[in-house]
Amino acid sequence: MASSVRVRFAPSPTGYLHVGGARTAFFNWLYARRHGGAFVLRIEDTDAERSSDDMIAGILDGLRWLGLDWDEGPGIGGPHEPYFQSQRFDRHRAAAAALVAGGHAYYCYCSADRLRQERERADARGEAWQYDRACLSLPSQRIAELEASRAPRAIRFKVPPGQTAFADAVHGRIEFDGAHIEDFVILRSDGHPIYHLSVVVDDVDMRITHVIRGDDHISNTPKHVLLFQALGAPVPRFAHVPLILGADKKRLSKRHGATSVMEYARQGYLPDAMVNFLALLGWSPGDDRELMSRRELVDSFTLEGISGGNAVFDTAKLEWMNGQYIARMPIEELAALVLPLLAREGLWPEHAPADERLRRLIELLRPRAKRLSDFVDQARPFLVDTVEYEPEAIKKHLDVPGLSEHVAVLVRALRETSPFDEQQVETTVRRTAEQQGIKAASLIHAARVAATGRTASPGIFEVLAWLGRDRTVRRLEQLVSFLASQD
RNA sequence: GUCCCCAUCGUCCAGAGGCCCAGGACGUGGCCCUUUCAAGGCCAAAACACGGGUUCGAAUCCCGUUGGGGACGCCA
Numbered sequence: 115m116a117s118s119v120r121v122r123f124a125p126s127p128t129g130y131l132h133v134g135g136a137r138t139a140f141f142n143w144l145y146a147r148r149h150g151g152a153f154v155l156r157i158e159d160t161d162a163e164r165s166s167d168d169m170i171a172g173i174l175d176g177l178r179w180l181g182l183d184w185d186e187g188p189g190i191g192g193p194h195e196p197y198f199q200s201q202r203f204d205r206h207r208a209a210a211a212a213l214v215a216g217g218h219a220y221y222c223y224c225s226a227d228r229l230r231q232e233r234e235r236a237d238a239r240g241e242a243w244q245y246d247r248a249c250l251s252l253p254s255q256r257i258a259e260l261e262a263s264r265a266p267r268a269i270r271f272k273v274p275p276g277q278t279a280f281a282d283a284v285h286g287r288i289e290f291d292g293a294h295i296e297d298f299v300i301l302r303s304d305g306h307p308i309y310h311l312s313v314v315v316d317d318v319d320m321r322i323t324h325v326i327r328g329d330d331h332i333s334n335t336p337k338h339v340l341l342f343q344a345l346g347a348p349v350p351r352f353a354h355v356p357l358i359l360g361a362d363k364k365r366l367s368k369r370h371g372a373t374s375v376m377e378y379a380r381q382g383y384l385p386d387a388m389v390n391f392l393a394l395l396g397w398s399p400g401d402d403r404e405l406m407s408r409r410e411l412v413d414s415f416t417l418e419g420i421s422g423g424n425a426v427f428d429t430a431k432l433e434w435m436n437g438q439y440i441a442r443m444p445i446e447e448l449a450a451l452v453l454p455l456l457a458r459e460g461l462w463p464e465h466a467p468a469d470e471r472l473r474r475l476i477e478l479l480r481p482r483a484k485r486l487s488d489f490v491d492q493a494r495p496f497l498v499d500t501v502e503y504e505p506e507a508i509k510k511h512l513d514v515p516g517l518s519e520h521v522a523v524l525v526r527a528l529r530e531t532s533p534f535d536e537q538q539v540e541t542t543v544r545r546t547a548e549q550q551g552i553k554a555a556s557l558i559h560a561a562r563v564a565a566t567g568r569t570a571s572p573g574i575f576e577v578l579a580w581l582g583r584d585r586t587v588r589r590l591e592q593l594v595s596f597l598a599s600q601d
Numbered sequence: 602g603u604c605c606c607c608a609u610c611g612u613c614c615a616g617a618g619g620c621c622c623a624g625g626a627c628g629u630g631g632c633c634c635u636u637u638c639a640a641g642g643c644c645a646a647a648a649c650a651c652g653g654g655u656u657c658g659a660a661u662c663c664c665g666u667u668g669g670g671g672a673c674g675c676c677a
Binding site: 124125126128158159160161164165222224226229230233236237239240241242243244266268269270282285288289290291294295296298299300301302303304306308309310312313328329330331332333334336354356357359361363364365391394395396397398399400401402403404405421422423424425426427428430431432433434435437441480481482483484510511540543553554555556557558559561562568569570571572573574575 | 602603604605606607608611612613614615616624625626627628635636637638639640641669670671672673674675676677
């Protein structure tokens, strides 16, 4: 396979997997799957202080939850191990040395202090400071002195003059003038590689063919292109994906609420819905399709379909989409997801399987649910022994003259109703209302309060039929007592 | 400050010179259905940032302005 695509997702484990990263990962995954290529996962844990195993685990959890399986990387290895950048320092150091030897990079003895001062001074003037190449042409005698005194030295890349351009699948050709790129450090004086060096060396080693990453890397890309070239490696194709913004159009951050994909998992969003929603944030199949399966997404995905502008994360649309997935999901699958949530709330015995009755309840609740967590809240009155009446429900539906009487009559009628199914219950309730000379609605609302304690529920006849005769009668009688106690 | 990216309804997208007095979806409003709340159905309001060009013709091409975003570390 000459054209074999190799893409990678390279998160730095300095935080959880946020929605922006998730979308980038997904685009990479889609591209790999679309072209029968490899999706490589590489952990960029170069920054030891800010990286931790917990965060790595969190990111992997997020990817697994989304269903983004990687072909090479942590946990499964692969032909280009290791997949942790921190274990590849030797490679990076060797590359840095080779660049120095080849005249592409040079030692820099400038103190961090001096650089900081220069920058602060420039900043005060409202300007940006670029490294002044003080160490580029140090006299050999001075170098000898510095070496003799064991002065710390970093390695800087010597940026060549002229234009550096690259083709970007979403932005087209992008060009930078070398004059605006400073001689950036590639190896710290403590021997640790800098990000720019590490990514490029690793991408070269791992034979990455397409770099699909966040827009915020555009200005780093010329540096990377220069490094690929200096290293004598082919330059991969780039695709810079625009960022995801919060409702205020600012970059997504903690104050925007949920930004971690696992937070959405906790809130009851479905991975398929999440992934579908994320795909449409900044990408389109070129037509008007919205609800798309993974299969369809894979079949339709192209880098050219990615739009150039930033996108606002619209929670309302995510909710809608999640509701669509809930509505379409096979009941068995849905029950399997809802069950543990009910069990956690003590509404369903731990480890007990979903029976026909529970499946029916979930079916009743389904059209009203946007998130899995909605099931827990809405199922509660059905699965407890004693219903509690919401104050609003009492106020709104129980203040009917003679209601207690009417409900008592309904109870007697329901005792005789057979079969106790939706149809017959409806007939009974309506007939009773007629006989009592009241509107069916009054009885229906009262029954809803009796059965659920709430003002909103699935259709009341379905609800009563689901409860069954005994429980229905009991709950209605409880209402009668309640009404009596109110007088 | 410098460099780079972006610019179609409130939001996400379609539109790659005539098919567009701009299409879909979410959201919003109305109506229908109805026992409530949803779901569903129907309808509606809602946008090519601005100014110059190019062209017989521009949302689509070019330039500028404005606005938004990103990057300018011995962080990733």
